[in-house]
Amino acid sequence: MNNPKIADAFDEIADLLEFQAANPFRVRAYRNAARKVRDLSESLAAMVDEGADLTKLDGIGKDLAEKIAELTTAGRTAMLDELRSAVPPGVLALLRIPGLGPKKAAALHKELGIVSLEMLRAACEEHKVRALKGFGDKTEEAILAGIDFAAHAQERVYWATADATVQELLAHLEGAPGVRRLEAAGSYRRGKETVGDLDLLADAPDHGPVMDRLAEFPGIAETLARGDTKMSVRLDTGMQVDLRVMPAESFGAALQYFTGSKEHNVKLRGLAKDRGLKVNEWGVFRVGKDGAEGERVGGATEDEVYTLLDLVTPAPELREDRGEFDLKQAPKLIELADLRGDLHMHTTATDGRASLREMVQAAKDRGLKYIAITDHSQRVSMAGGLTPERLREQWREIDLVRKEFDSIEVLKGIECDILERGGMDLPDDVLAEADWVIASLHYGQSQPRSQIMERLLGAVEHKHVSIVAHPTGRLINRREAYDVDIERLVAAAAAAGKLLELNANPARLDLNDQHCALAKKHGVPIVISSDAHRIEGLDVLRYGVLQARRGGLTASDVANTLSWSELKKLVGRK
DNA sequence: GCCGTTTTCGGCCCGACTGTTTTCAGTCG
Numbered sequence: 001m002n003n004p005k006i007a008d009a010f011d012e013i014a015d016l017l018e019f020q021a022a023n024p025f026r027v028r029a030y031r032n033a034a035r036k037v038r039d040l041s042e043s044l045a046a047m048v049d050e051g052a053d054l055t056k057l058d059g060i061g062k063d064l065a066e067k068i069a070e071l072t073t074a075g076r077t078a079m080l081d082e083l084r085s086a087v088p089p090g091v092l093a094l095l096r097i098p099g100l101g102p103k104k105a106a107a108l109h110k111e112l113g114i115v116s117l118e119m120l121r122a123a124c125e126e127h128k129v130r131a132l133k134g135f136g137d138k139t140e141e142a143i144l145a146g147i148d149f150a151a152h153a154q155e156r157v158y159w160a161t162a163d164a165t166v167q168e169l170l171a172h173l174e175g176a177p178g179v180r181r182l183e184a185a186g187s188y189r190r191g192k193e194t195v196g197d198l199d200l201l202a203d204a205p206d207h208g209p210v211m212d213r214l215a216e217f218p219g220i221a222e223t224l225a226r227g228d229t230k231m232s233v234r235l236d237t238g239m240q241v242d243l244r245v246m247p248a249e250s251f252g253a254a255l256q257y258f259t260g261s262k263e264h265n266v267k268l269r270g271l272a273k274d275r276g277l278k279v280n281e282w283g284v285f286r287v288g289k290d291g292a293e294g295e296r297v298g299g300a301t302e303d304e305v306y307t308l309l310d311l312v313t314p315a316p317e318l319r320e321d322r323g324e325f326d327l328k329q330a331p332k333l334i335e336l337a338d339l340r341g342d343l344h345m346h347t348t349a350t351d352g353r354a355s356l357r358e359m360v361q362a363a364k365d366r367g368l369k370y371i372a373i374t375d376h377s378q379r380v381s382m383a384g385g386l387t388p389e390r391l392r393e394q395w396r397e398i399d400l401v402r403k404e405f406d407s408i409e410v411l412k413g414i415e416c417d418i419l420e421r422g423g424m425d426l427p428d429d430v431l432a433e434a435d436w437v438i439a440s441l442h443y444g445q446s447q448p449r450s451q452i453m454e455r456l457l458g459a460v461e462h463k464h465v466s467i468v469a470h471p472t473g474r475l476i477n478r479r480e481a482y483d484v485d486i487e488r489l490v491a492a493a494a495a496a497g498k499l500l501e502l503n504a505n506p507a508r509l510d511l512n513d514q515h516c517a518l519a520k521k522h523g524v525p526i527v528i529s530s531d532a533h534r535i536e537g538l539d540v541l542r543y544g545v546l547q548a549r550r551g552g553l554t555a556s557d558v559a560n561t562l563s564w565s566e567l568k569k570l571v572g573r574k
Numbered sequence: 575g576c577c578g579t580t581t582t583c584g585g586c587c588c589g590a591c592t593g594t595t596t597t598c599a600g601t602c603g
Contacts, residue, residue, distance in 0.1 A: 025586055029575035061576050099592085101601050136594055186603090199603085225602095227591050232602095242603075244590090257588090262603070269587040280588055 001071045002483075003037050003044055009071055009080055010034035010064075015092050016083040018102040032059045035263070037068075039322065041487050041518045045072040090116040097146035098224075099139070107132060121147050149238075155477050156194035157239065160506040160543055163188070165239065166198060169217065173243075176213035178204045181251060185258035186242075191317045191546035193476060193509045197240035199258045207231075207245035214243050250282045253299030256306075257281040264319040271309055271325065284308045317549040322517075331554055336545045338555040341370035341564060342538060343436055344415065344469060344501065344529035349394050350375040351383035353534040356394070360401055362535040364408040370564040372413035372436040373398060377425040379417040380442055386414070388430045395433070409564050411435040415469060418455045420444035424462060431464035435568075438501070440469040441482065449483040456484065460492045466571045467499040467527055470510040478507070486515055494522040499559055499571065502528045504544025505537075516551025525559035525570065 001009075014030035036059045037044065047054060054065035070077045093116065094105040108114045111132050112123050120143065123129050130140040166184045173182055179202055183189070186199030204210045211231045215223060224232040224240070231243045246254040257265060257280070272279040278287050283299025298304040306313040314324035315333055346352030347359055354362065356373060363371045375394065376385040386394065395412045402410055413436035417425035420443050424431065431437050439459035444451070459465050471489060472481035493500055500519055503510045511519065511526070519526055528544040530537055548558060555561040559570060 023575080026575050028586080032576085059576070063575060099601065103600060134594070134599075138593060142593095197603090225591055230590055232591090258603085260603085262587095265603095266587055273587080278588085282589090 001045065001075050003040055006044060006068060006071050007034040007037040009077065010037065010067075012092075013080055013083060015095065016080075016087050019087055019091065019095070019106055020083075021102065021106060029059070029064070032263075033064050036060065039514055041514060043485065043487070044068055048072045088115040093117050093150070094120060096150040097143060098149065099142050099146060104134070104139075107134065117147050117150065156196045158476065158506040159188070159191065159193055159195055159546065160540075162195035162198065162239075165235070165237070169198065169200060169214075169241065172217050173200065173202065173210065173213055176202075176204070177209045178206055179210055180204060180248065183255055185255055186260060189259050189316045190261065190319055191550055193506075193512065193547060197242065200241065200243045201251070201254055201258055202243065202245045203248050203251050204245050205247075210245050211243065214241070244281075246281070249300050252301035252303070253279065253283045253305055254281045256302045259316050259319060261320050263321040264324070267321045267325060268309070268311075271311070275309060277308065279305065279309075315549060317546065318552060320550075331552060333549040334545055334553050334555045334558050334561070336542050338558070338561040339528060339541055339545070340368065340562070341372075341409075341560045341567070342368055342530050342532070342541065343372040343411070343413065343467075343527055343560055344374050344438060344503070345371060345532040345538070346375050346383075346415075347373060347394075349390070350380070350385055351533060356397060357401060357404070358535060359532070359538075360405055360408065360410055362538055364405060366538055368408060368538075370409035370411060372411040372438075374413035374415040374436065374438050377414060377416045379419060379425040385417070385425075388426060391426070391430060392433075411564070413438065415440055416465075417442055418459045420447070420455075422455045422458050424459065424465070428464060431462075434464070436571075437464050437466045438469045439465045439467070441473060445473055445482050447482070449485060452482045453485050453488060456489055457492050460489070460496050460498050465498065467501055468493070469501040469529070469531070470503040470508050471500055472510050472512075472515070474510055474512075475507050476509065481510075486511075486518065490515075490518050490522045490524055493519075493524045497572065499525050499527050502526050502544050502548055503531050504528055504540045504542075504547075505531050506540060506543045509543065509547045511547075511551075513547055513550035516548055516553055516557075520551065520553055520557050526553060526557060527559050529560075 010030045011034045014027045018027045036057060048069050054060050054068055055062060067077050091109055094100055112128055114120050114123060124140050124144045129135050130137045166188055170182055181203040183201045185201050188195050188198060202210050207228055211226060214231060219236045221234045221236045224234055229245055233241050244254060244258060269279050276287055278285045283296050284305055285296050286294035288294045298308050303313050311325060312327045312330045314327060314330060318324040345359055347356045376383045378385040378387045391414060398410050398412050412434050414434050415438040418439050418441045419425055441455060459468055472484050474481035500511060502516060516526055528541060528548060530540050532538045559567055
């Protein structure tokens with residue numbers, strides 16, 4: 001059993017335990033473990049095989065280590081089997097309904113015997129639900145409305161999609177009377193690859209006008225809640241937007257709090273407690289001897305909050321409780337302006353929509369100093385992949401283009417397929433002539449790990465290959481990664497002096513943030529590439545930069561911040 | 575269920591909002 005499956009098992013255990021009203025901290029232990037396992041780059045199955053001490057992992061104790069061993073060897077754990085037999089399948093679906101938590105869901109199951117969304121709908125329509133203690137007619141109506149919502153609850157959207165909505169919301173709210181400051185917080189501000197809902201924070205003397213303004217936003221489906229400081233709405237797209245209106249003196253504390261992540265905040269508040277302080281969205285407070293809230297000591301800015309706890313202020317992208325509390329100084333993370341070249345793009349020669357010259361002009365317009373033209377190789381027949389003859393033809397065209405354009409270098413590249421049986425899709429003598437050779441895998445994606453790794457490692461060790469593109473192949477929300485041993489791939493790249501791509505397409509973002517951190521640890525340079533198939537495709541680099549920042553990368557960790565002549569030496573091209 | 579030079583037991587972040595209640599539990603983030 002692989003890491004994601006183990007994480008899923010722990011999450012399911014947490015859900016089931018919660019449903020049974022188990023100790024909330026025990027539930028949290030399982031959720032924490034699920035997250036740690038998901039974040040882990042090493043294969044737990046391999047660690048178990050090697051007899052590694054899993055309790056060395058943060059959040060994994062004796063009990064969870066045993067369950068991991070059980071899951072990796074037997075593919076199941078007795079505890080989960082027992083929980084599943086105790087809770088009818090379908091009951092957990094109730095928890096997806098907004099407003100239904102474990103307590104209410106358990107009451108519905110216990111009192112009315114409800115085991116599915118369909119039964120729940122019938123019970124609501126027969127008004128059996130409102131008769132239960134703790135339920136009323138409003139709850140019943142909310143559940144009925146929530147069933148349809150839960151049935152097709154949307155998944156988290158790409159950061160890029162969320163960004164478009166955020167910009168519209170901010171532009172709309174800026175017009176509200178009295179608004180002094182406006183920020184988008186939450187996972188959006190942390191630059192997470194997907195965003196579930198939007199958190200907006202406003203500094204205004206009075207909450208009324210700002211909330212009224214939000215209510216007028218075109219595309220609001222309904223208002224979910226509205227109080228003195230907090231308002232929640234749902235957009236037509238299904239996305240939820242939470243607005244908080246806070247006074248200026250609390251703005252920093254509020255921004256810190258609503259930026260999260262949850263795990264970061266839990267840790268932060270624990271650290272505050274150790275220091276005799278309390279942190280909430282209103283500020284930082286001393287705690288009296290009797291535990292009562294004491295003097296307020298700060299909270300106007302985020303820096304103030306962190307400084308009061310003797311911490312450096314981590315960039316929002318780093319706030320995931322993945323070591324940011326140990327920072328002695330804040331790293332200067334990479335920025336979009338640091339990128340000087342783009343080394344992965346397509347033209348009409350294969351499946352691109354813009355011609356060679358159009359791509360060069362568009363790249364030059366965007367201030368890029370060098371680009372590599374990297375169309376597909378012949379194996380990718382659906383895209384009209386290039387044979388050696390057609391590739392050489394394109395390179396002759398590039399010779400001409402080089403004379404037509406100044407102030408941008410155009411490199412002769414290729415995105416060469418790694419064949420299903422292993423080996424490269426073009427002969428060595430052709431690859432030897434290229435300035436830049438990308439190796440990537442498009443076919444045989446469901447092969448077992450051993451085969452996938454043989455292909456990837458073969459490419460890494462190939463003398464003419466510069467880099468492996470979209471190394472895991474995952475498509476966010478759509479396709480799982482190939483079965484890649486990322487730890488081994490990174491180690492091999494380090495040994496061979498090769499580079500790895502961070503593909504900036506919002507649907508790929510491959511490598512992911514944790515993989516970037518792993519590459520940095522091994523000293524493997526990352527190249528952030530657009531993989532553009534049209535002119536506008538060149539504009540995705542910013543999403544790659546966000547992902548790189550989440551991995552803690554600085555400009556010196558990213559190879560296309562170098563000039564081409566520096567980068568050429570790095571990859572050993574003549 | 576995890577964790578620990580203050581602890582191997584007793585902690586484990588904190589507050590807003592809603593609905594169903596007459597003071598609070600449940601849910602959510």
